Amino acid sequence: MTKKPSARNHFFTPSHTTLTVHPKASMAYKTWLKCRPKTSPIHLADIDKYHKPPIRIISSDKEGYLYFDNFERMADIFLYETDISQPFIIITGNDQQITKMAWVEVLRLCRYQNVDHVSLWQHLRHDCAATTLKQLMGCDSLFNEDYCDFAGINIDRYFYRQRSLKPVKKTFDLAQNTDWTNV
Template sequence: MSMQDKTKNTARHQFLIPSKVNIMVHPSAVSAHNVWLKFRSKKSSIKISDVDKYYKPLVRIISDGNLYLYFDHFERMSQIFQEESKLRQPFIIIAGHDQQIVKMAWSEVLTLCFYRDVNHVLLWQHLKKHCAQSILRELMNCDDLRVEDYCRFAGIDQHQYEYQQSSLVDEIKELGLEQDTSWLYEK
């Protein structure tokens, strides 16, 4: 490994004030971030704005000139933007590799499967639609992308999934919407 390769892969710790720098979602993580925004839990978060900056969770970002790009830790970044944007925050600046960035972004979305109030049917449909199947199979450690695989990964009983599926169909019928709901029954 040459000296140039070593410097490329080194990470450096830096404190930034988010309101004074440009921080945005990495272009390779935008699709995952959008799915995360749609399904994230609308719960209260723990207020850590008064915690010393050396004890706050680190977030990995990529430096691109005057722009900093994040690709995971969506919940933490949301909290920083909403409550702590004027405070110095600890970041780790790393070199970016698109394939790893995409995997990390989608792994962040997959953590939503473990939330109590998530709509598993809609989340699974969005995952299958927006995430590459090879990445889903790798992250979920499965060979196929069937409902059974999703239920096993999410730690739910398939009957729970089917109940949510039927409830969703009932909601659509109650609203009087004429929609093709055949996608709900794909196995």
């Protein structure tokens, strides 16, 4: 009996193929979009398709193909290279591994220059499962100090940046029904 290969290499043109983010990676993708620093893209349009980095995707019956990591590369493809053939590796999906790989993409943002660490850490603690975050960061707790150690930033700078943010003020609203004023 021959074993079916778990991955296949294909070339697709994104404008002719349905590519969407995997449902298990959608929260990580939204977090990545909110927290990523605005950088200049590297245009790979003139590089031969055999030399471009391949992107792992999963075949889906309903939605075409699903991607779950390489968010920055996918954003560049959708913006600048939609009509150019791209290398993709079709793999079989494992929801737990897909979720972890998606959050790895978000955690990579802490290595970027000019990232808002306070906002990124707030989003990570709110949107990512604590067990996944602990596994990926290699720590036992999720304190600010743990994030600063992982990100390689100074804890004092983190707290300074945190204090410099303006707190969200609660507004005092009047009751919607003001019939009592016309008595």
